[in-house]
Amino acid sequence: MNLNRTPIAVSEAVRRVVSGISPLPVETISYTESYGRILARNLAASMDVPRFDKSAMDGFAIRAKDSRGASGENRITFKVAAEVPAGAASDYELNENEAFRIMTGAPVPKSADAVVMFEQTRQDAGSFSIRRPFEMGENIAIQGEECTVGDIIVSAGTLINPGAVAALATFGYKDVEVYRKPVVGILATGSELVDIDAPLEVGKIRNSNGPMIKSQLQRMNIEPRIYALEADDFETLLLRVQQMLGEVDAIITTGGVSVGDYDHLPKLYEALGAKELFNKVGMRPGSVTTVSMLGSKPMFGLSGNPSACYTGFELFARPAFMKMVGHDRIFAPVLNAVLDGDFKKANPFTRFIRAEIDYREGRVYATPAGFNKSNAVTSIAKSNGIIVLPGGTRGYEKGDGVKVMMTDMTTGIDHFDI
Ligand SMILES: Nc1nc2c(c(=O)[nH]1)N[C@H]1C(S)=C(S)[C@@H](COP(=O)(O)OP(=O)(O)OC[C@H]3O[C@@H](n4cnc5c(N)ncnc54)[C@H](O)[C@@H]3O)O[C@H]1N2
Ligand code: MOO
Numbered sequence: 317m318n319l320n321r322t323p324i325a326v327s328e329a330v331r332r333v334v335s336g337i338s339p340l341p342v343e344t345i346s347y348t349e350s351y352g353r354i355l356a357r358n359l360a361a362s363m364d365v366p367r368f369d370k371s372a373m374d375g376f377a378i379r380a381k382d383s384r385g386a387s388g389e390n391r392i393t394f395k396v397a398a399e400v401p402a403g404a405a406s407d408y409e410l411n412e413n414e415a416f417r418i419m420t421g422a423p424v425p426k427s428a429d430a431v432v433m434f435e436q437t438r439q440d441a442g443s444f445s446i447r448r449p450f451e452m453g454e455n456i457a458i459q460g461e462e463c464t465v466g467d468i469i470v471s472a473g474t475l476i477n478p479g480a481v482a483a484l485a486t487f488g489y490k491d492v493e494v495y496r497k498p499v500v501g502i503l504a505t506g507s508e509l510v511d512i513d514a515p516l517e518v519g520k521i522r523n524s525n526g527p528m529i530k531s532q533l534q535r536m537n538i539e540p541r542i543y544a545l546e547a548d549d550f551e552t553l554l555l556r557v558q559q560m561l562g563e564v565d566a567i568i569t570t571g572g573v574s575v576g577d578y579d580h581l582p583k584l585y586e587a588l589g590a591k592e593l594f595n596k597v598g599m600r601p602g603s604v605t606t607v608s609m610l611g612s613k614p615m616f617g618l619s620g621n622p623s624a625c626y627t628g629f630e631l632f633a634r635p636a637f638m639k640m641v642g643h644d645r646i647f648a649p650v651l652n653a654v655l656d657g658d659f660k661k662a663n664p665f666t667r668f669i670r671a672e673i674d675y676r677e678g679r680v681y682a683t684p685a686g687f688n689k690s691n692a693v694t695s696i697a698k699s700n701g702i703i704v705l706p707g708g709t710r711g712y713e714k715g716d717g718v719k720v721m722m723t724d725m726t727t728g729i730d731h732f733d734i
C-alpha cells in the first residue's frame with residue numbers, strides 16, 4: 317500500500333471529478349411528474365400568450381371612440397348589446413354607443429377596443445354611463461404581449477421549477493424530455509458497523525453514514541439503492557462492488573479509504589482496473605477521500621468519519637450527480653459571510669466547517685455548528701452550510717469575512733423581513 321499519498325488542491329480534485337462525467341441519456345416523462353427534473357430540450361412557446369386579446373377586468377367592452385368627450389358633467393351612456401363570459405366568444409358587431417358585458421379573461425370581440433371596469437360606471441337596466449374617455453387598448457391584455465410563438469421560455473439544462481411546470485401546461489406539452497436520474501448505490505463498509513435494530517456490543521457503532529448519504533441524495537432528488545453493510549473483508553467487498561457495478565450508475569462507499577490494515581477500498585479500485593482520480597486532498601475533514609472511475613461510472617470512496625463523509629459528498633459527489641442529471645449549474649452557491657467564531661490556529665489544509673448560516677438585515681452570518689472534528693456527527697445536524705477557511709499561515713477570528721458554501725437553501729429565517 318502507498319502510505320505516502322500526495323494531496324492535491326480541492327479545486328483540482330473537483331475539476332478531475334466533474335470533467336470525467338457526462339449527462340445521462342434522455343427519457344420522456346409526463347409533465348405532471350417533471351418537477352425537480354432537468355429539461356433536456358429548450359421549452360419553446362407553442363403559441364402566443366395571451367393567444368387572443370382578452371379582457372383584463374370585469375366590465376364592459378366598448379369602442380374607445382364612442383367615449384370621447386365624456387366627463388362628470390357630460391356622462392356618455394352605452395346600451396349593453398351582448399355578453400361575453402370567460403371561456404366564450406362573440407362576433408356581434410357593435411354599433412355606436414353599444415357595449416358588451418364582458419368578464420376577465422374573455423376574448424374582446426373585434427368590434428370593441430377598450431374595457432371599462434364595473435366600478436367606473438353607473439349602471440341602469442340594460443345600460444350604463446361613464447364619466448371619462450377611454451383609450452384604445454385600455455384594460456385589454458393584447459395577444460402576444462407576454463410572449464410569442466417560438467420564444468424560448470426555459471432553456472435545456474435548467475431545473476423544472478413550479479413555473480416551468482406551469483409553462484409546460486400552458487403550451488400543451490404533456491410529454492417532456494428530461495435527463496435520466498442516476499441509480500446510485502450506497503455501501504457502508506466496516507466490521508464495527510451494525511444496523512439500527514441490532515444490539516450495541518463492545519466496539520460496535522450504528523451505521524450513520526449510510527442513512528446520511530441516502531438523505532444527501534434525496535436532498536438532490538435522487539433515490540439511492542442501499543446495499544447491506546459489509547465487514548472489512550477484501551474478497552467479499554470486491555464481489556459486492558463488482559455486483560453493484562452491474563446494477564448502478566455510480567457507487568458511494570463509506571469507510572476503508574485510509575491507510576489502516578483493514579482499509580481495503582484503494583486496493584479494491586486497483587484490482588478492478590479503475591482509474592484513480594485522487595486519493596488525498598488538501599482539506600480537513602475528508603483528506604483521505606478517494607475517487608476512481610471505471611468507464612463512465614464514478615466510485616466515491618468517502619471517509620468513514622461522519623463529518624469527512626458528509627463533506628466529501630457535498631464537495632465531490634454532488635456536482636458529479638448534478639452533471640449526470642443534466643444541470644448546467646452544478647455547484648452549490650458560495651456566499652460571503654461574517655464569521656461568528658474563532659479559528660485561531662493556522663492549518664496548511666483548507667478547512668470545511670459545518671455551520672449554521674443565518675441572515676440578519678440582509679447580511680450573512682456563519683456560526684460553527686458545535687463539535688467540529690472529522691469524527692463529529694452531531695454538528696452536521698445543525699448545519700445548513702459549510703464555512704471554507706483556506707489553508708495557510710494565519711488563523712481566523714470572529715468578525716472575519718469568510719466564504720460559505722450553501723448546502724441547504726431551504727432553511728428560512730425566524731422573522732418576516734419585507
Ligand atoms: N495513519 C493514518 N491514519 C489515519 C489517517 C492517515 O492519514 N494516516 N487519516 C485519518 C483520517 S483524516 C480519517 S478521516 C480516517 C479515515 O478513515 P477511513 O475512511 O479509512 O474509515 P474507517 O477507518 O473505516 O472509519 C473511520 C471512523 O469512522 C467510523 N465509521 C466508519 N463507517 C461509519 C458509518 N457508516 N457510520 C458511522 N461511523 C462510521 C469508524 O468507526 C471509525 O471511527 O482515518 C484516519 N486515520
Ligand atoms: O479525512 Mo480526515 O477527515 O481529513 O480528518
Ligand SMILES: [Mg+2]
Pocket residue numbers: 571572573574575576578579620
Ligand atoms: Mg480506516
